[in-house]
Amino acid sequence: MDSAHQQKRIRFSQPRPKPAPIVPLKAEVTVASVMIAAKSLSSLDIDPLLSLSPVQTSMWKRLRKTVNTVIRERKAAGIPLGPIPTDAEIDYKALRLIIRQSMSRRSLGVVALEKYLRERLRILRQERVKQMLEEAQTKVKEQAGIMGPAVPVSPLDAASMEPPASGPSMPSTPTRSRVGIGTSYKWKRFFRLFGRGRQLHTLSRALEDDRVARFSPRTNKFRKSVHSVTSRRRTAFTIAFGSPQHKAVQFPPSSLFNRPSTCQAAFRQLLEFSKPYRRPSVKAVVEFHRSLGAVRSTTSFNYVISVCIRERFFSEAQKSFFEMRSCHIPWDSATWVEFVRLNVATKKWDTIETILASQVADFDTMLTLLPGQVIHRPRNPVATTKDTEEKLRLLSNANVLVTHEQALCLPYPARYKIIRSLLVTNPDAALEMTKSSIRKLPTAPSQVQLGQALGLIHLHLRAPSKPSGVVQYWDAWKRLESLLELNQNIRPTPFTIYLLLKYIRGVRNRNRMARKAVSAYKKRWGESVEDYWTLLVQARYAMHDKDDNGAFDLLQKALKLLQEHERRGVAGNPATSRFVMKRYNHGWSRFYDLMRRWKFRRERMKMRADNGDKGKKNAVESQALEEVPSVVSVKMSLALPTLEQTSICPTYPVLVRARC
Numbered sequence: 080m081d082s083a084h085q086q087k088r089i090r091f092s093q094p095r096p097k098p099a100p101i102v103p104l105k106a107e108v109t110v111a112s113v114m115i116a117a118k119s120l121s122s123l124d125i126d127p128l129l130s131l132s133p134v135q136t137s138m139w140k141r142l143r144k145t146v147n148t149v150i151r152e153r154k155a156a157g158i159p160l161g162p163i164p165t166d167a168e169i170d171y172k173a174l175r176l177i178i179r180q181s182m183s184r185r186s187l188g189v190v191a192l193e194k195y196l197r198e199r200l201r202i203l204r205q206e207r208v209k210q211m212l213e214e215a216q217t218k219v220k221e222q223a224g225i226m227g228p229a230v231p232v233s234p235l236d237a238a239s240m241e242p243p244a245s246g247p248s249m250p251s252t253p254t255r256s257r258v259g260i261g262t263s264y265k266w267k268r269f270f271r272l273f274g275r276g277r278q279l280h281t282l283s284r285a286l287e288d289d290r291v292a293r294f295s296p297r298t299n300k301f302r303k304s305v306h307s308v309t310s311r312r313r314t315a316f317t318i319a320f321g322s323p324q325h326k327a328v329q330f331p332p333s334s335l336f337n338r339p340s341t342c343q344a345a346f347r348q349l350l351e352f353s354k355p356y357r358r359p360s361v362k363a364v365v366e367f368h369r370s371l372g373a374v375r376s377t378t379s380f381n382y383v384i385s386v387c388i389r390e391r392f393f394s395e396a397q398k399s400f401f402e403m404r405s406c407h408i409p410w411d412s413a414t415w416v417e418f419v420r421l422n423v424a425t426k427k428w429d430t431i432e433t434i435l436a437s438q439v440a441d442f443d444t445m446l447t448l449l450p451g452q453v454i455h456r457p458r459n460p461v462a463t464t465k466d467t468e469e470k471l472r473l474l475s476n477a478n479v480l481v482t483h484e485q486a487l488c489l490p491y492p493a494r495y496k497i498i499r500s501l502l503v504t505n506p507d508a509a510l511e512m513t514k515s516s517i518r519k520l521p522t523a524p525s526q527v528q529l530g531q532a533l534g535l536i537h538l539h540l541r542a543p544s545k546p547s548g549v550v551q552y553w554d555a556w557k558r559l560e561s562l563l564e565l566n567q568n569i570r571p572t573p574f575t576i577y578l579l580l581k582y583i584r585g586v587r588n589r590n591r592m593a594r595k596a597v598s599a600y601k602k603r604w605g606e607s608v609e610d611y612w613t614l615l616v617q618a619r620y621a622m623h624d625k626d627d628n629g630a631f632d633l634l635q636k637a638l639k640l641l642q643e644h645e646r647r648g649v650a651g652n653p654a655t656s657r658f659v660m661k662r663y664n665h666g667w668s669r670f671y672d673l674m675r676r677w678k679f680r681r682e683r684m685k686m687r688a689d690n691g692d693k694g695k696k697n698a699v700e701s702q703a704l705e706e707v708p709s710v711v712s713v714k715m716s717l718a719l720p721t722l723e724q725t726s727i728c729p730t731y732p733v734l735v736r737a738r739c
Contacts, residue, residue, distance in 0.1 A: 167484065339371065339374050340374065341374060342374050342375070342376035342378070342379070344374070345371045345374040345375060345376070345379060346376060346378055346379045346382070348371075349364075349367065349368055349371070349379055349382065349383075350382075352364065352367050353386070361386060361387060361390050361392045361395060362392075362395070364383060364386060365383060365387070365392075365395050365398075365399070368380075368383045369402075375406070375408065376408065377403075377408055377409060377410065377411050377413075377414060378413075380399055380402075380403050380408060380414070381411075381413045381414055381417055383399055384396050384399050384400070384414075384417045384421070385417055385420075387399065388417065388420050388421055388424055391424070393421065393424065393425060396417075396421050397421070400418065400421075411492075412492070419431055483511070483512055483515050486512055486515075486516075487515060487516060487519055491531045491534075494512075494516060494535070495534065495535065495538070497512070498512055498513055498535060498538055499538055502538060502539070502541075506539075509538070509539070510539060510558070513535045513536065513538070513539065513562065514561075514562065514565060516532070516535060517532050517535070517536075517562060517565045517566050517569070518565055518566075520532060520566055520568075523568075524566070524568055529568060529569055529570075532566065532569055533569055533571075533572065533575070536559065536562045536563075536569070536575070537574065537575065537578060539555075539558050539559075539562070540555050540558070540559060540575065540578040540579065541578065546585045547581070547582045547583070547584060547585050548582075548583075548585050548586055549583070549586055549592075551582050552579070552582035552583050552586075555578075555579060555582050556579065559571075559575070559579070570604065571600075571604055571608060572608070573607070573608055573609065573610035573612065573613055574612075575608070576597065576600055576608050576609070576613050577612050577613055577616060579596070579600075580593055580596065580597075580613060580616045580617070580620075581616070583596075583620075584620070588624065589620040589623065589624065590617075590620045590621045590623070590624035590626050590629065591624075593616070593617050593620050594617065594629075597609060597613060597617065610640065611637050611640045611641055611644065614633050614634075614636050614637040614640065615633075615634075615637055615669060615670070615673060617633050618630045618633040618634050618637065618673060618677075619673065621633060622673075622676065622677060622680060627677070627680065627681060627684065630677055631677065634670070634673065634674055634677060637670060638670065641670055
């Protein structure tokens, strides 16, 4: 026992042997290891020579010496130090230079505007100082008659009232209307000679002429027409609840009961909520929009942001932008324009230039803010083809260099606008850009991608404004075939056939050609390529070529399709194109117009047929009269004919009666 205890005591009393130290392997000092260490240290703003080991320091010095020697020799030999830029990099730098120049021009314009505003502000302040000085002098003169000698007043120095060098700054707490959404400026002081000289936005129209709209526009119109002479009658309800002590009864809006299920319905309710007779405030509009939840869209956000910017609620506009990002609602070009407007209102010029320099792909923003354009050009409600072509020509001549590679990286709306503008000036380049975008489609494209590709193809099938014919039709057909063979998944729609049929509107035998073409299309792509609009075009061509029975059959088929469309709605129709869906709104009017023309043509043909029989009778009579021998040798005189003349020419009175 003792021996075991002794051994245990010895074991625990002796110190534990230390393990042998682990000697790390010596890392080989190479040029790469030295450069990596130096790069990590230089990123921390530390001199690499202070923290490296002696071996690494000597290696670093030798490396630096070698690099300096190489640089010196390359400079002496005229060799560029960096890599030689490619053509794409040169084009990209040229594009950046163009954008920088346009930004500098816009900056110069902003500087000139700010200079003008400073000068205007200085003049206004001088006038204000003069007015204050005159008021002070009149007060002194009034007091002089009461209190004796006048007290000398130190004149206000106008030079000391000059604005600071930073320019006019926007107030941090902007003035807001107490009730509802009001105008930001008193337009009445400029338009006193006219009744309502300026139609402002719907939200601010209520406060423009200081009237209070208690009812909706329809009810207000009724009150003006009926109760114009009598005063407003006071009932027990208005006496009890209409006094300022008691708040009037406010019923909840109808949106609480029928919640919108689509984005369009939500936007309609938002517009209805912000009508002037509802007296909404900006915060109420924002809260109502926030209560819509998941049915909010890009359009509704753009509307709310524009209201906030116009009424100078910049924090609410900023919150709306943050909500768009958090809800994953995409921005469009109108959102970017509102974002630029917000930064202009808050005078963040650097941010604006950064946005415009980085947003090369957003063609709408670039077009609205390119230099050399009228800034406040009024929107033309009836846009003609000439205006559109002028806008496209301006876009294509705007010196914005976009290569095929850059265009393929752009979103679909920008690509659509580029190709549409190139069709005016350079159709071959537009066709090549369309082909490259179709080739870029994946092996299994989605329906959206196929629809976008077909939309680009439809741009090349627009019937020209000049008289079209067989040559133009076959050119368009070859163009369509060359584009469709690039991807077998793209299937033509009835709108494609509609565009092709438009090319033969000036052909002599267009009815027969259209029937043959449509039958060939149906044999190749199926029965679904014929719809209501292709039938109407064929019926029109049949009426032009006097094929009334064929036109009637086509109109009967179109009527069945239209009635079926009315039963099923838009969802039952094949997704053809947004242009066709626009035209579907006027389906009945187009059908009735064409049917009326067919009916009048039938009646006119009947009248011609009836008049044709009478015309045949008249032709027979005239032929019989021509066959009667006329007396040429007898000279006509004013005297009555003698018996001899009557016996020679017994048919003379008959001829006269027939000619009369």
